[in-house]
Amino acid sequence: xxxxxxxxxxxxxxxxxxxxxxxxxxxxxxxxxxxxxxxxxxxxxxxxxxxxxxxxxxxxxxxxxxxxxxxxxxxxxxxxxxxxxxxxxxxxxxxxxxxxxxxxxxxxxxxxxxxxxxxxxxxxxxxxxxxxxxxxxxxxxxxxxxxxxxxxxxxxxxxxxxxxxxxxxxxxxxxxxxxxxxxxxxxxxxxxxxxxxxxxxxxxxxxxxxxxxxxxxxxxxxxxxxxxxxxxxxxxxxxxxxxxxxxxxxxxxxxxxxxxxxxxxxxxxxxxxxxxxxxxxxxxxxxxxxxxxxxxxxxxxxxxxxxxxxxxxxxxxxxxxxxxxxxxxxxxxx
Amino acid sequence: xxxxxxxxxxxxxxxxxxxxxxxxxxxxxxxxxxxxxxxxxxxxxxxxxxxxxxxxxxxxxxxxxxxxxxxxxxxxxxxxxxxxxxxxxxxxxxxxxxxxxxxxxxxxxxxxxxxxxxxxxxxxxxxxxxxxxxxxxxxxxxxxxxxxxxxxxxxxxxxxxxxxxxxxxxxxxxxxxxxxxxxxxxxxxxxxxxxxxxxxxxxxxxxxxxxxxx
Numbered sequence: 001x002x003x004x005x006x007x008x009x010x011x012x013x014x015x016x017x018x019x020x021x022x023x024x025x026x027x028x029x030x031x032x033x034x035x036x037x038x039x040x041x042x043x044x045x046x047x048x049x050x051x052x053x054x055x056x057x058x059x060x061x062x063x064x065x066x067x068x069x070x071x072x073x074x075x076x077x078x079x080x081x082x083x084x085x086x087x088x089x090x091x092x093x094x095x096x097x098x099x100x101x102x103x104x105x106x107x108x109x110x111x112x113x114x115x116x117x118x119x120x121x122x123x124x125x126x127x128x129x130x131x132x133x134x135x136x137x138x139x140x141x142x143x144x145x146x147x148x149x150x151x152x153x154x155x156x157x158x159x160x161x162x163x164x165x166x167x168x169x170x171x172x173x174x175x176x177x178x179x180x181x182x183x184x185x186x187x188x189x190x191x192x193x194x195x196x197x198x199x200x201x202x203x204x205x206x207x208x209x210x211x212x213x214x215x216x217x218x219x220x221x222x223x224x225x226x227x228x229x230x231x232x233x234x235x236x237x238x239x240x241x242x243x244x245x246x247x248x249x250x251x252x253x254x255x256x257x258x259x260x261x262x263x264x265x266x267x268x269x270x271x272x273x274x275x276x277x278x279x280x281x282x283x284x285x286x287x288x289x290x291x292x293x294x295x296x297x298x299x300x301x302x303x304x305x306x307x308x309x310x311x312x313x314x315x316x317x318x319x320x321x322x323x324x325x326x327x328x329x330x331x332x333x334x
Numbered sequence: 335x336x337x338x339x340x341x342x343x344x345x346x347x348x349x350x351x352x353x354x355x356x357x358x359x360x361x362x363x364x365x366x367x368x369x370x371x372x373x374x375x376x377x378x379x380x381x382x383x384x385x386x387x388x389x390x391x392x393x394x395x396x397x398x399x400x401x402x403x404x405x406x407x408x409x410x411x412x413x414x415x416x417x418x419x420x421x422x423x424x425x426x427x428x429x430x431x432x433x434x435x436x437x438x439x440x441x442x443x444x445x446x447x448x449x450x451x452x453x454x455x456x457x458x459x460x461x462x463x464x465x466x467x468x469x470x471x472x473x474x475x476x477x478x479x480x481x482x483x484x485x486x487x488x489x490x491x492x493x494x495x496x497x498x499x500x501x502x503x504x505x506x507x508x509x510x511x512x513x514x515x516x517x518x519x520x521x522x523x524x525x526x527x528x529x530x531x532x533x534x535x536x537x538x539x540x541x542x543x544x545x546x547x548x
């Protein structure tokens with residue numbers, strides 16, 4: 001019994017501290033919500049934008065392992081890079097405010113190349129901004145806003161290397177890329193004389209380059225710029241572009257209003273400097289100038305998915321709407 | 335099936351690389367393993383300690399980790415070899431621990447009288463081990479050594495992660511280029527069986543040939 005007596009003040013203190021913590025947590029939230037309500041753009045009922053606004057957050061699929069493009073900072077837990085910055089521009093368009101403080105409206109979910117279409121189809125994420133190349137095969141399953149960036153396969157070499165300036169110079173050299181990737185396959189066909197080294201990640205290729213055991217690393221320039229921006233004194237990107245990969249924002253097929261909305265936002269960000277700021281803060285750190293942003297492609301969508309998968313999609317949409325309505329009711333009563 | 339036949343030359347190339355990798359690594363691992371087994375039963379305490387330390391560290395580390403550590407770690411301190419050399423080195427270091435423990439078990443199975451008789455004849459410890467004990471010890475552990483060899487054939491697939499050519503890496507390449515996966519990997523499974531099954535038969539033959547007629 002004696003031993004337990006001194007526990008009581010500690011328990012009381014803990015409870016008091018927790019209460020204080022909750023109290024101090026509440027205050028800014030109350031203040032914050034009033035601020036954002038004033039700046040909130042208005043959307044027609046039933047649109048995805050209105051539903052997201054009512055939900056109070058947007059779930060964005062992005063990559064967590066691409067420096068400069070989309071990388072989770074292990075220390076802060078923040079997702080940093082060009083793709084998250086573009087997502088912030090979109091979030092600011094939905095929730096109001098500036099892209100700089102739209103971060104807390106976004107929940108980033110890690111997507112990898114094979115699961116992106118699936119995550120959009122079954123509603124795991126609202127949009128995908130993850131070095132997502134627009135192509136016809138993918139348009140069968142989802143729709144793309146954008147492109148907001150055009151990547152090209154390029155070559156990264158050591159900063160003091162002057163012998164490699166184009167793909168042709170790779171003949172007889174050692175070239176590193178990711179095992180079984182499209183860039184690796186392209187090198188195999190374009191430069192059969194090159195010795196292709198294949199690893200599981202681009203980070204290992206970068207190590208090989210720094211260790212001097214490979215002469216060049218090849219993949220999309222955006223990914224290479226990310227590495228070069230981390231280590232601009234040792235690495236450089238050659239700037240010989242030999243393929244075209246337009247990156248788009250993936251969203252549910254047939255959501256025309258949402259797609260037009262994102263396309264408008266992207267065009268706005270081109271003219272008001274937000275896009276350039278996003279580039280300069282991330283990929284631009286490699287020392288490369290911000291390129292001219294690509295014109296958005298307002299192609300004709302194949303329309304809402306009507307296959308068996310479409311059934312599942314409709315259900316998800318209905319569920320989301322219900323939640324949204326509930327949220328709206330709560331907001332009105334409050 | 336035609337995808338396998340169309341790429342038969344690549345399959346054969348991959349099999350050749352796997353065989354070279356396995357045979358070279360196993361030959362080296364056998365030599366290192368016998369020496370380390372000698373260390374572990376020697377009357378000199380520091381040698382025993384070195385043997386025990388080596389076996390316990392290398393045997394208890396995942397092979398893939400050893401590959402990464404050696405391949406990406408040593409260049410940091412200026413040691414640079416070709417990827418194939420690193421692959422052989424790591425496979426040797428890893429496999430030698432299993433060889434050493436197996437051979438040690440074999441040595442322990444030889445009756446003590448053999449060793450005592452050898453010493454009574456005036457043989458030194460290395461002579462006793464090399465001329466009297468090991469020839470008997472290794473005969474008794476042919477089967478487990480064969481299992482280690484077959485394990486090595488399969489383990490060698492891991493060198494793909496440091497970009498060294500072998501049967502699995504060739505298969506990866508065929509699968510990516512043709513976008514046909516299941517038949518290509520079934521073909522690889524058959525190719526591995528073509529290497530491992532004859533190895534098993536050869537080990538059985540070797541064991542019968544070397545058996546001590548008592």
